[in-house]
Amino acid sequence: MEEDVLAAEEGTLLITSVEGDPKGRQRYLLYVNGSTEPFMSIHEDLLLRYRLFKGREIHAEELREINEEDSHHRAYVMALSYLGARPRTNKEISRYLARKGVEEASCEKALQRLRQERLVDDDSYAAQFAAERMRNQLKGRRLLRQELEQRGIAKETAKEAAESLDREAEAEVATRAALKKWPHVKGEPRDRKRKLMAFLLRRGFPSDAVKQALEAALESDKLDAEGPALDN
Missing domain, CATH: 1.10.10.10 (Winged helix-like DNA-binding domain superfamily/Winged helix DNA-binding domain)
Structure with missing residues (x-):
């Protein structure tokens, strides 16, 4: 009107x-x-x-x-x-x-x-989003890249944000995710390992971080089997 x-x-x-x-x-x-x-x-x-x-x-x-x-x-x-x-x-x-x-x-x-006015900045948003989601939600770079694209971030910007994540920090996050998930994975040892690997890959972690996380989970089983150290 x-x-x-x-x-x-x-x-x-x-x-x-x-x-x-x-x-x-x-x-x-x-x-x-x-x-x-x-x-x-x-x-x-x-x-x-x-x-x-x-x-x-x-x-x-x-x-x-x-x-x-x-x-x-x-x-x-x-x-x-x-x-x-x-x-x-x-x-x-x-x-x-x-x-x-x-x-x-x-x-x-x-x-x-x-x-x-720098109130909207997709580059800054992508970098901050990837770092926070990796740390707080235990996700890897591949999944984070997908989530950024779903939020309308350009593919190249999403890729740069994901690739800029610290590799060592990402491996530590993958290990945290593995140790948290491992006690709840059922089945024979080989099946448990396979299921945990699939879980970590779905979370978007790269193969090297997944390998390190699997080793940490298996090591935790050994420590549990040995039990607490006895004082002499």
Whole structure:
């Protein structure tokens, strides 16, 4: 409706009233030419920047341009709110704004601004995500690379983040995962070893880390069999 009115209006308009918009925080309704119906809703930042106060005369074309800028600003504010919970990728924000009905042009403008302000950085996100997931969720580089791509990270960026993980730290994480899983693996010794290997590979660990982790699990069995050392 608002876009239709904006498209239909021509010439100079007189702002006859400005009221708070009950549907939006920090938003205001503009009334023009004595109409009892609001002409448009505008964010407070743009209201002040363009001095859209009662008694101001403004050309309809300028209001259309301000309305377009307001659409971009609204997308930016929505994206900021979405970012408040945790870091997000460009793709995640784009999908979120699309679900909210934001036009593609406004979405891209918001993302450009967020990237300029370093609030959205896929390279940084990927590196941090991979390191934290490896440490906290006991996952290896191959699985982490897949998860990054699922979150909209470019394949090359996901690959670089996964390959940059410390090999020694990853092997230690694989060993932690193996020792945690090993007591719960049932079957004959050969079957247990095979099942644990498959588990570690599914977790995305490379073969060298899997081998080291298997050795640690088997060694833990030997220590358990020997029992606690006796004091002489």
